[in-house]
Amino acid sequence: MKVSQKALACNLSPMRKFYPYSVAAKQQGKKIYSLNIGQPDIATPTAYFDAVKNFELPVLAYAASPGIPELIKAIQHYYDNLGIHYEESDILITTGGSEALQMLMLSILDPGDEIIIPEPFYPNYNTFVKSAGGVIRPLTTTPEEGYRYAVREKLEALVNDKTRAIMFTNPGNPTGVVLTPEELRIIADFAKEHDLYVIGDEVYREFVYGGEKLATIGAFEDINENAIIIDSVSKRFSACGARIGTIITRNKLLQQQLLKFCQARLSVATLDQVASTALYSVGPEYFEAVREEYKRRRDTCYAKLMQIPGVIASAPQGAFYMMAALPVDNADTFQKWLLTDFDDNGDTVMFAPGEGFYATPGRGLNEVRIAYVLKQEDLERAMDVLAIAIKKYNETH
Amino acid sequence: MKVSQKALACNLSPMRKFYPYSVAAKQQGKKIYSLNIGQPDIATPTAYFDAVKNFELPVLAYAASPGIPELIKAIQHYYDNLGIHYEESDILITTGGSEALQMLMLSILDPGDEIIIPEPFYPNYNTFVKSAGGVIRPLTTTPEEGYRYAVREKLEALVNDKTRAIMFTNPGNPTGVVLTPEELRIIADFAKEHDLYVIGDEVYREFVYGGEKLATIGAFEDINENAIIIDSVSKRFSACGARIGTIITRNKLLQQQLLKFCQARLSVATLDQVASTALYSVGPEYFEAVREEYKRRRDTCYAKLMQIPGVIASAPQGAFYMMAALPVDNADTFQKWLLTDFDDNGDTVMFAPGEGFYATPGRGLNEVRIAYVLKQEDLERAMDVLAIAIKKYNETH
Numbered sequence: 001m002k003v004s005q006k007a008l009a010c011n012l013s014p015m016r017k018f019y020p021y022s023v024a025a026k027q028q029g030k031k032i033y034s035l036n037i038g039q040p041d042i043a044t045p046t047a048y049f050d051a052v053k054n055f056e057l058p059v060l061a062y063a064a065s066p067g068i069p070e071l072i073k074a075i076q077h078y079y080d081n082l083g084i085h086y087e088e089s090d091i092l093i094t095t096g097g098s099e100a101l102q103m104l105m106l107s108i109l110d111p112g113d114e115i116i117i118p119e120p121f122y123p124n125y126n127t128f129v130k131s132a133g134g135v136i137r138p139l140t141t142t143p144e145e146g147y148r149y150a151v152r153e154k155l156e157a158l159v160n161d162k163t164r165a166i167m168f169t170n171p172g173n174p175t176g177v178v179l180t181p182e183e184l185r186i187i188a189d190f191a192k193e194h195d196l197y198v199i200g201d202e203v204y205r206e207f208v209y210g211g212e213k214l215a216t217i218g219a220f221e222d223i224n225e226n227a228i229i230i231d232s233v234s235k236r237f238s239a240c241g242a243r244i245g246t247i248i249t250r251n252k253l254l255q256q257q258l259l260k261f262c263q264a265r266l267s268v269a270t271l272d273q274v275a276s277t278a279l280y281s282v283g284p285e286y287f288e289a290v291r292e293e294y295k296r297r298r299d300t301c302y303a304k305l306m307q308i309p310g311v312i313a314s315a316p317q318g319a320f321y322m323m324a325a326l327p328v329d330n331a332d333t334f335q336k337w338l339l340t341d342f343d344d345n346g347d348t349v350m351f352a353p354g355e356g357f358y359a360t361p362g363r364g365l366n367e368v369r370i371a372y373v374l375k376q377e378d379l380e381r382a383m384d385v386l387a388i389a390i391k392k393y394n395e396t397h
Numbered sequence: 398m399k400v401s402q403k404a405l406a407c408n409l410s411p412m413r414k415f416y417p418y419s420v421a422a423k424q425q426g427k428k429i430y431s432l433n434i435g436q437p438d439i440a441t442p443t444a445y446f447d448a449v450k451n452f453e454l455p456v457l458a459y460a461a462s463p464g465i466p467e468l469i470k471a472i473q474h475y476y477d478n479l480g481i482h483y484e485e486s487d488i489l490i491t492t493g494g495s496e497a498l499q500m501l502m503l504s505i506l507d508p509g510d511e512i513i514i515p516e517p518f519y520p521n522y523n524t525f526v527k528s529a530g531g532v533i534r535p536l537t538t539t540p541e542e543g544y545r546y547a548v549r550e551k552l553e554a555l556v557n558d559k560t561r562a563i564m565f566t567n568p569g570n571p572t573g574v575v576l577t578p579e580e581l582r583i584i585a586d587f588a589k590e591h592d593l594y595v596i597g598d599e600v601y602r603e604f605v606y607g608g609e610k611l612a613t614i615g616a617f618e619d620i621n622e623n624a625i626i627i628d629s630v631s632k633r634f635s636a637c638g639a640r641i642g643t644i645i646t647r648n649k650l651l652q653q654q655l656l657k658f659c660q661a662r663l664s665v666a667t668l669d670q671v672a673s674t675a676l677y678s679v680g681p682e683y684f685e686a687v688r689e690e691y692k693r694r695r696d697t698c699y700a701k702l703m704q705i706p707g708v709i710a711s712a713p714q715g716a717f718y719m720m721a722a723l724p725v726d727n728a729d730t731f732q733k734w735l736l737t738d739f740d741d742n743g744d745t746v747m748f749a750p751g752e753g754f755y756a757t758p759g760r761g762l763n764e765v766r767i768a769y770v771l772k773q774e775d776l777e778r779a780m781d782v783l784a785i786a787i788k789k790y791n792e793t794h
Contacts, residue, residue, distance in 0.1 A: 001505075001561075001592055001593070001594055001622060001623065001648065001650075001651070002505070002561065003504055003505055003650055003651055003654045004503065004504055004505055004506055004507045004510075004529070004654070005507050006503065006507060007503060007504045007505075007654035007657060007658075008654070010654075010657040010658075010661070011657065012656065012657055012660055013462075013660040013661070016462065016660055037459075039458055039459055040456070041456060042456070043455040043456055044455065044456055044457040048457060049452070052449050052450070052452075052668065053449070053450050055446070055449075058440040058441065059437070059438060059439070059440055059441055059635060060441040060445060060635070060636045060637065060638040060639055061436055061637055061638050062434075062436055062637045062638055063638060065410075065413065095492050095496075095640070095662075095666075096662065096663065098661065098662035098663055099492075099662065102499075102661075102662065106401065106403065106404060106528045107400055107401055107404045108398075108399070108400055108401055108404075109401055110401045110402050110403060111508055111530065113401075124660075124661040124662075124663075126661075127657060127658065127660075127661035128661065131503045131658070132401070132403075133508065133530065164398075164399065195398055196398070197398055225398060226398065238456060238457070239457045240457065240458055240459045240663075240664075241457040241458050241459055241460060241664065241666060241667030241668065242457055242666060242667075242668075243492070243663075243664065243665065243666040243667075251398065253398075253400055254398070254400055257400045257401070257404035257405070257407075259409065260404060260407045260408065260409055260524060261404075261407075261524065261528070263409055263410040263413055263521075263524075264407070264410070264495065264499075264521040264523075264524035264525065265492075265493065265495035265496065265499065265521075266493065266495055266521075266637070266640075267637075267638065267640065268640065269492070269638060269639060269640040269666045269669050270638030270639075270640075271449065271638065271639075271668065271669065272666050272668065272669065
């Protein structure tokens with residue numbers, strides 16, 4: 001029996017491909033510092049669990065297909081506080097940002113249609129785009145240029161009559177790049193002129209370390225028809241397991257298409273929606289505390305990394321990732337070796353090798369994504385282990 | 398900006414299209430007996446809510462992409478009790494049966510590929526198939542023939558070199574048809590000879606009213622490579638809002654493709670998986686009690702329906718739906734009229750008009766799907782209201 005060409009064109013996750021080796025390493029008694037997946041260790045606000053415990057209905061019924069009104073209103077209120085007003089019908093609740101992306105790609109891409117994405121990018125974009133029959137047209141950035149991408153000439157060079165959209169994670173995963181208002185304006189103008197959707201994946205919005213509010217694509221009113229926001233409770237409230245996301249757009253025709261997919265899958269999990277509504281009652285002091293914690297981690301991680309000879313990285317301005325070029329021949333080989341052949345006093349470390357974050361073949365071979373989601377002392381130890389490992393690896397390879 | 402052709406080819410749900418009229422009718426003070434959606438009124442087992450309340454981890458983290466091992470084992474055990482053994486790797490947890498269907502269609506269908514589905518069928522199949530670029534080749538059945546479809550000549554007439562699969566809901570939604578082991582054998586032989594996937598959507602498995610165990614496609618070992626089971630806790634445990642489903646196949650190549658989609662969307666909601674694991678500890682006495690309740694409802698609904706002159710229906714053998722041809726010119730017009738222009742002592746009734754359950758244009762125009770998900774006295778009243786309404790409608794149209 002045949003499987004589809006589009007499924008064959010997709011890959012397993014580069015964040016999870018070394019999982020079998022990590023299991024084996026653990027069985028050998030190694031301690032692994034896991035910096036490969038963006039799973040924060042911050043406690044989920046208790047408001048979530050309180051809401052779940054207070055759920056009193058005897059039947060766990062389907063919710064409304066667009067989402068429960070209480071959660072939609074909570075998200076509307078959150079955006080009102082950012083100075084951006086959306087109608088309730090502009091906001092659709094999804095099963096994580098992931099489902100939002102899947103529905104969106106199916107709604108805007110036909111086979112052969114193109115979407116511009118700066119690389120390195122979140123690798124799961126590959127599956128969402130390819131399964132819709134679409135093609136990623138990467139805008140290549142480099143560690144030397146700090147992975148910045150909002151450059152008009154570079155954007156213009158990629159557009160053609162198949163181009164439907166430009167999509168980016170802002171703040172950036174895996175790069176930590178935060179767009180300035182001026183950069184976002186460049187992208188907005190570009191999208192407007194070429195009649196493209198602008199998709200801002202802003203799930204890391206609260207994680208900006210320069211003290212500024214994130215410049216968001218939702219604030220540019222002249223591109224109301226173009227702009228689409230992807231958002232989620234996963235990172236914001238350390239509630240990744242809730243699988244509650246949202247897709248926000250003022251484009252009515254697009255809303256209608258998305259609603260078809262919402263209805264086809266009936267609804268998003270009821271309890272998780274109820275509990276996520278309670279998350280939005282958490283005040284700004286929660287975000288501040290978490291942001292400070294991640295900022296310290298970023299500073300630690302970046303400072304330690306810069307002490308390793310030959311490493312190229314820029315201090316990430318947001319999210320909780322950084323991309324770094326390591327002085328090794330191949331990050332994939334190095335990661336495997338870290339799990340199978342190396343330890344320092346029983347410790348080793350796990351990253352996501354960089355190649356899977358690029359669409360252009362041959363790019364990112366010596367890069368890794370580091371998720372600084374562990375507490376200070378663990379991060380420090382992980383960076384020390386990395387320094388020792390690079391030295392030893394290069395002595396033996 | 399363009400939206401995709403495949404999204405435009407999809408429709409809003411026929412089960413939900415009269416929702417705005419129902420809201421208006423309620424505002425006028427009408428009481429609506431809702432038989433349009435398969436939302437049971439049976440209490441969800443308390444094991445679900447107990448498990449949720451006992452969840453003690455401070456971080457609501459991502460679960461493993463294929464599903465949590467405890468739930469996979471619980472489902473494995475459930476199938477072992479049916480005499481069918483699956484490996485753990487054969488079972489992937491999904492966000493409802495809906496996500497299972499979406500992932501499956503993306504995994505097996507490329508643009509233009511065909512899938513045979515007996516009509517009338519569950520309308521959301523349209524969106525899952527079309528969004529993958531696929532084409533539904535309907536096997537037309539009729540109320541006069543009791544909506545039966547496992548007829549070799551009819552199947553053979555639909556197959557061509559684009560055909561990839563045959564899919565059916567068994568027990569049937571919307572028809573209530575339950576395949577006999579002999580009928581299932583016909584389909585299995587057909588699939589085997591033509592190298593097709595056989596997709597058994599068996600979410601209503603426990604709702605078979607003749608006393609027999611459901612004949613399942615999973616029991617035919619000679620088609621291990623072809624067989625795919627879609628399953629869910631939604632109807633079985635009256636836990637529709639949990640959004641926990643599963644896709645089960647022994648086909649390794651297909652498993653690999655499905656796993657790509659599982660990884661791309663990271664995981665299924667953690668709490669709902671933990672709580673759904675607890676549901677599988679509910680004993681067979683739970684199924685028996687619920688089955689008896691639905692059987693009574695079916696009997697009531699069918700007996701009352703048969704007293705209305707001109708109605709054509711067969712007693713459904715499973716699930717909790719029946720399809721019926723009504724003596725009206727158009728079920729869509731009739732449904733709208735029921736909400737806008739009719740009431741009997743303030744009461745009216747809501748069905749899902751039949752047209753949306755067919756792929757062949759012009760079919761099902763005078764049919765409706767009735768979900769007998771209300772308690773006895775409400776069902777009786779709903780059928781009485783229907784009888785009065787048909788009479789009045791035909792006097793005025």
